[in-house]
Amino acid sequence: MTQIPTVTLANGVEMPAIGLGVFMLPPEETVPSVQAALNAGCRLIDTAAAYQNEAAVGEAVRSSGIAREDIFITSKLWNRDQGYDATLKAFDATLDRLGLDYLDLYLIHWPLPASGLFPESWRAFEELYEEGRIRAIGVSNFTPAHLETLAATATITPMVLQVELHPFFTQPALRDYARAHAIQLESWFPLGGRATREELLGHPLLQEIAAHYQKTPAQIILRWHTQLGLVPLPGSSSPAHIEENMAIFDFSLSDTELADITALNADRRLGADPDTMDRR
């Protein structure tokens, strides 16, 4: 079983350096996937109200026999629940479904800038954090412009920012912003997402580096994320892939290899655009 290192958030909370994402996993696949991840040493599980599998995550965590405080659980506020009162209600519903009495990390899932509600949602997040019901609070899919709007009314800077980030979309400006503001980044679609994974994993550069270290291209990409200080959240329902994805801490890429992988950037966004995404 892999011993997974941690990163330290701005408020001192330790967060595992890699996690399992359970987007698109139906509840019956979520339970065994979370169990496989926990068995492989993974201690960070990333779910969301919108994934409709929070109850399954809670069930898998409880059945693992691992102490609650040893597992880092993230969930996200869905778009239709933005606003102060709705956020407080949605948070309670999330905890109920998970069967937990606190969350490790809660994120605003999307900014929905046209609705103008995220500062109010954040005010509710700050209260829940001050009450000790969430150990760390953050946002997802915010751009530097959204973060600047938030900063105008926030009293707490988000500790975590979860965004689409992979070698075809390396987000240099966002990485600079996060570094300057001590915001920990998490990478979603770390392996290129379902549609582009084959193209990314099959890239000759990644194949070549993988052969050199006797690792898989997926492991090379995930190691690239962690060496850049990003926390990747690879998704999978295959126990073999989950185990493989966690086994990335017994080798290191060189600075040249890191730079070569970063140079694959093509500013290619594969998911929704945070400025316009408004699905409820």
Ligand code: NAD
């Ligand atoms: P991914 O890049 O992690 O995975 C892409 C594909 O790779 C999947 O089909 C998976 O089955 C496959 N795969 C996983 N491990 C592999 C391996 N070792 N070898 C070969 N193939 C492998 O993309 P994803 O699973 O769609 O997303 C990851 C996580 O990111 C989600 O589960 C979720 O937690 C998070 N996410 C967040 C947002 C957001 O808006 N915040 C949006 C999308 C995803």
